[in-house]
Amino acid sequence: MLKFEEALKKIFEIETFIDCEEIHIKNSFGRVVAEDVFTDRMFPDVQKSAVDGYAVCGGNLDRFKLVKTSGITDIPGSISVGEAVFVMTGGMVPEGAVAVLRVEDCRVENNLIFYNKKINPGENINQIGEESKKGELIVKKGTIVNERVFSALAYAGVKKLNVFCLPKVAFFTTGDEILNIEDEYRPGFIFNTNRYIFEKIAKKMGIEVIFYGNIKDDEESISKAIHELSKNYDILVTSGGISMGKYDFVKKVLNEQNYEVLINKTSIKPGSPLMVAQGEKSVIFGLPGYPAAFLTNMFLYLIPFLKKSMGRKDFDHKFLKSKLKGSMHSRANSDYFNRAIVELSNGKLFVYDANSQKTSHFLNFANCNGLFRIPEGVGDVDEGFEGDLLLFDLELS
16 A cells, blocks of 8 residues: 555656657647757847837937837838937837837927937847847757747747657446436436546647557456557556455556556555556556545646646646644544645735545546645645645646
C-alpha cells in the first residue's frame, strides 16, 4: 500500500514516448509545443507611433509645418527640421523625427503645428526592437497553447508549429450492474457514470477517448479487451475489477499478459484500490468502480500522467493552502482527499465540508470544486485547520 507521494513518483517515472507533428497555427489551440519558438525579426521592425499625433523634426522649436498626413500603412518617408507629419497610433514614424507630439497637446493653425511644452527625444515613439530582438525566445518547449500563448504566436506571425502528438487513449468499464444512460433504470443497477466523467474531462484536456464498452465480469472478456487495446493505444483506462472481490480479474489478466504492475494499492481515501501497470507498448490505469473514488483517483493520478503524455512540463499538481470552515471527518490511518466546496473571501480560500464523504455517495460532487487533504495520522479536523487544496479548474488549466 503506497502513500500518495510514492504512488505519484512511480507514475511520473514511467517513460513516455511522444512523436511530433507540424500543424497550422490555427489548429494548435490546446496542443503542446514540441520545440522552443523564437522571433524571426525585430519587434517592432520599424519605428512606430505610440499615439495619434505629429511626428516632428527639431527638438528646440515650438512650431512645425505640417507637410503630410500619413495613414496606418503608409510609408511616410523622411522629414527635415521644422517639419511635421501626422501619424496614427501604430503607424510608421518618418525618418528624421525626434518625437511624436500628441494631438491633444497641439494647436493647429493654417498647416502650422504649435507646441508649448518641452520636447523629449524619442517621446511617443516605439523604437525598433524595443519589445524583442530577433532570435529571442517566445514560447518554451512543453508549453500548452492556451489563449495567451496562441495570441502571442499569432502576433509573432508564426504560421506552422511543431507540437507533440496526443496520446491514444482507450477506456472500458467493467461490471454486470452497469447501465447505459439510454437504458431504463433497474433496481440495484447503476448508470455508467465513470464513462462520462472520463470522456468529458479528457475532452476538456484536448484528448479524445475511445470507449471500448462495458465488459462483463468474466476473465475471458477482460483479457480480450486488454489484449486488443494494448496493440493500438498508448494508455488504457479501466473502471472497476481491481479490488479483492470474486469477480475482480484485472490484476490476474495483467500478470498473464506480461504487464509489470507498478502500483497495486494506495493509502488514500476514497479509492485506495488503484492499479497502474506498464506493458511493452502501453500503460494501463485500473481505477475504482465507485464514481467518487474514480474521480478522486483520476485527479490525483491519471490527469497528471495524461498531461505528461501530452508533452507538458507543468504536469505536477498545483496544491494551494486553504483553511477549513466548520469541521471535517477523516480517519487517522488513511490519507483523506475529501470533496470540498471552496469559496474565495477577502483574497483567501476557504473550504467547507460537502456533508457526506462516503465513497458510495456521489451526488454532492455537483456542488464541489476541489479536494481537501487531511493527511494520514491527523484524523478529524475542526475549523481553522489549514491544509492542501486541489482545485478542479486549476488542475485542468
